[in-house]
Amino acid sequence: MSATFLGMPGDFPKNAARAVQDSQLRYNLRKATHTIRGKRAAVVDELPDWRELRAAGKAIKDETLRHLDRYLVQLEEAVTRAGGHVHWARDAAEANRVVAGLVKATGETEVVKVKSMATQEIGLNEALAAEGITAYETDLAELIVQLGDDFPSHILVPAIHRNRAEIREIFLDRMGDAPPGLTDEPAALAEAARLHLRERFLRSKVAVSGANFMIAETGTLVVLESEGNGRMCLTLPETLISVVGIEKLLPTWRDLEVFLQLLPRSSTGERMNPYTSTWTGSAEGQDFHLVLLDNGRTDVLADEVGRQALRCIRCSACLNVCPVYERAGGHAYGSVYPGPIGAILTPQLRGMSSELDASLPYASSLCGACYDVCPVAIDIPEVLVDLRAKAPHGAAERAGMRVAGWILDDQTRLAKAQRAAGRLRRLVPRRLPGPLSAWTDTRDLPEIPEESFRDWWEREG
Amino acid sequence: MRVALFITCVNDTLFPGTGKAVVSLLRRLGCDVDFPAAQTCCGQMHVNTGYRDEGVRLARHFTEVFAGYDAVVAPSGSCAAMVREQYPKLVRPGSRGAAAIAEVAPRVHELSEFLVDVLKVEDVGAYFPHRVTYHPTCHSLRGLRLGDRPTRLLEKVRGLELVPLPAAQECCGFGGTFAVKNPAVSAAMGADKVRNVLDTGAEVLCAADNSCLMHIGGTLSRQRTGIRVMHLAEILAATDEGTRP
Known part of the structure; x- marks a missing residue:
């Protein structure tokens, strides 16, 4: 994934511990996420058929993913028929190479960009810079992030961690x-x-753009935005290059009916976003190139539990309700995909070999608020738990869990352990040593009872 | 009605008073309560921390211990949700384990579900003359969808004044091993929950899960707030004569 975030120090708990200390950041995040959260709730609650829309969104995406091979070829044929050019990119390096080559062929050294998660995921701006091409972000928040040599911290509101006084300084x-x-x-x-x-x-x-949706039957690409800057990027330049993840497909034009209701309400909390642009191949006279990006997606598709993450339409409703995101902020996740969806997407797309990526499946209290608001019903807690089983575990934790499992396997062992704890109850210090201090730093321990329930039951139950 | 009590390992070991309260309450309501002594733990900590093999072993043990009971009652939304919501995901569909789970899981009830849905009682004859606020724990709220069952029960308690908890639906930050794996975020969430509890002016914070109460209560205690935490069962078991079973 992105070169932007490589070299991010520490794991999630350490990054989050730093962020929690930043009271300005906590204030900005709380205010912004709670505002969008409230707006979303209001416009979702007013639809009597939200539950059905959500089920339809899930079903359409699942059907698309099940036959992704077929729909992708259908899309390629439709785009080509409409005068566009389709390029297939296995990974970030290949996609960057294709885009850089296309830009160079025009003889230009500057490109304007529409806000796009896929191009951030592959670190396109940095790759273009290495080839002597300057990419200018034109989404207001992305511009703020780019000018500040900063990282985005939210899928929809990349500069959510900045307030207006900070933005003035940057400008x-x-x-x-x-x-x-x-x-x-x-x-x-x-x-x-x-x-x-x-x-x-x-x-x-x-x-250069991404796309929210690609329609297989017509070869149409769709971008939803609020500012109109995207519309200008998409229409003014002579050459348009769109980098889109292969999971962004929808089979038919009619399927948009569902997603144009689900996405704006879930993401900005609006009934409809101000600008929806659609284009098909080179129909408007532009030279159009579509770069279809895999970059780990087919691996995710192969995972029976994890593949549901590919239904994601990048609305960021899960970020705005997540109590962990609200306190840790987006940078702690070390990825262009922060929050609950990032915690299941990033470890799947780039593996769990780094300390940071291995800690992401644990960046959740499993409270389930994300699953409730997800417009395509991604069971994020289920995927988190599944990833935890695949994540590397430390030796001390492994040993502790094995001992706990051994004790809990058998009632006699459990009873003996409970009696031992009861006898030693007066010796438990107020502050525990080592990793257990994580509990007692901020909380008192409960008093250990003299007698367990099972011993009481045996005596007089 | 013959009811098996699934006490849960946390209550068994750390909060026996909650177990005694459940026994007292269910007997008062005419149930014949049994405690299958072979029970240990539902396996949630292991499964949710990434130790699926140990968790599956404990899940298998659970289904063996509780097979054959008409109803299993657990004073924990989280452990009941583990059995009902997560057990089916641990086994291959169509396997013997899946059949055993399908057999036992629907008969496992969290306490307030058992009272309201099975015994069809809301006024359990309790007396508790205190100002109480209720925190709906995540797994009882979004896992089991308990809805207003617990507060309906509390509203019928004589003498009890129920005050609403601001931002009640937000997670308290416990999250099992999350509390020690991500202590900074967990403590920050706990601190916000505590501030909301203080704002209610309640004397007692009540919930259907002692593990969450251990986290919130531990924070309340460290901050010397003087607010007590009590499991729902303990309030419902309280009468003019006290809570002895």
Whole structure:
């Protein structure tokens, strides 16, 4: 996955422990996630058939994934018929190579970008920079992240960790044409970004995008956005290159009916997003290239439990309800996919060989709030538990779990252990040593009873 | 009615008072309570921490111990949810284990479910003259979908004043081994839960899971708030004469 996040130090617990100390970050995150959470709840509750829509979304995605091979070929044929060019990329390196080659063939050294998770996943901007090509993000939040040499921390709101005072600072420091008297009023910040970006849209000959959906029967790509900047990137440049994960397919145009209801309500909490752009091949006279990205997705598809993560439509509703995300922030996950969906997607896409990736399946209290709001019913807790069984475990923990299992295997052993604990109850210190201090640093221990329930039952039950 | 008590390993070892309260309450309501002594643990800690083999062994043991009972009652939403929701995912569909689970799982009830749905009782004759707030634990809320069963029971307790808990549906941050694997986030979630509990002005925080109460109560105690935590069973068992079984 992304080169952007490689070299992120520490594992999730350490990253999160640092983030929890940052009171400004906690305030920004709490305010933003609770606002979107409330809006989502209101527009979801007003639909009497939300449950049916959710079931339909799940069913359509499952059907698509079951026959992905067939639908992908159908898509390729439709895009080609409409004058577009289709490229297949096995991994990030191959996708980056294809895109860099296409840009170079135009003779340009600059591209404008529509907000896209897939291109972040493969570290496209860095790969293009290495080839002497500058990529300009045009989504307002992505622009803030790019100007600040920062990492995105949310799927929908990449700069959610920044407040407007911080954004003003970034614009004044890093955006050459920012007006000197810039205030931190949202309208003033947006206007400054608008003027900065307009000039780029008009100048650029090449655009790079992702897509929310690809329609197999017609070869149409679909982008949903709020700002209109995406629309300008998609329509103004002479060459358009779209990098899209192979799981973004829908079989038919009609299937959009379901997803155009599920996505905006789940993601921004709106009944409908302001801009929905659709295009089919080179129908508008552009030179159009579609790069279909695998990058680990077929491996995920092979996993019976984990494959449901490929239903994800990147709405980020699970981030906005997650109590762990709200306190740890997106950077702690060390991936362009943070939050609950990231905790199941990242370890599947890039494996669990690093300390960070191996800690992600444990970045959840399994409270289940994410599953409840997921518009395509991904049972995130189920996948987390499944990944935990595959994750590497430390030697001390393994030994402790084996002993606990041995004691719990047998009532006599359990009773003996309980009696031993009862006898030693006065000797338990208020603060426990070693890894168990993680409990007693902030919480008192319960008093150990003299007699277990089972001994009481035997005596006088 | 002959009822098997699944006490759960946490209650058995650390909170025997909850078990005694369940026995007292169910006997008062006319049940013949049995405690199958061979029972140990549902296996949730092992499965949810990634030790599936140990968990499956404990699950098999559970299905053997509780086979043949009309009803199994557990004073824990989390352990009941483990048996009902997670056990079927541990075995191959169509296997012998799957059949054994399909046999026993539907007869496992969390305490408030058993009272409201099986015994069809909401007023259990309890007396508890205190200001109480109720935290719906995640696995009873989003796993078992207990809904308002526990609060319906509490509302019928004589003398009890039930005050709503702000942001009640948010996880307290316990999460089993999550509490020690991610202590910073767990403590931050616990601190927010405690602040909401304090805002209610309640004397007692009640829940259907002692493991969550151990985490919230441990934080309440460390902060010297003076607020007690009590399992739902202990409040429902309380009468004018006390709680002796």
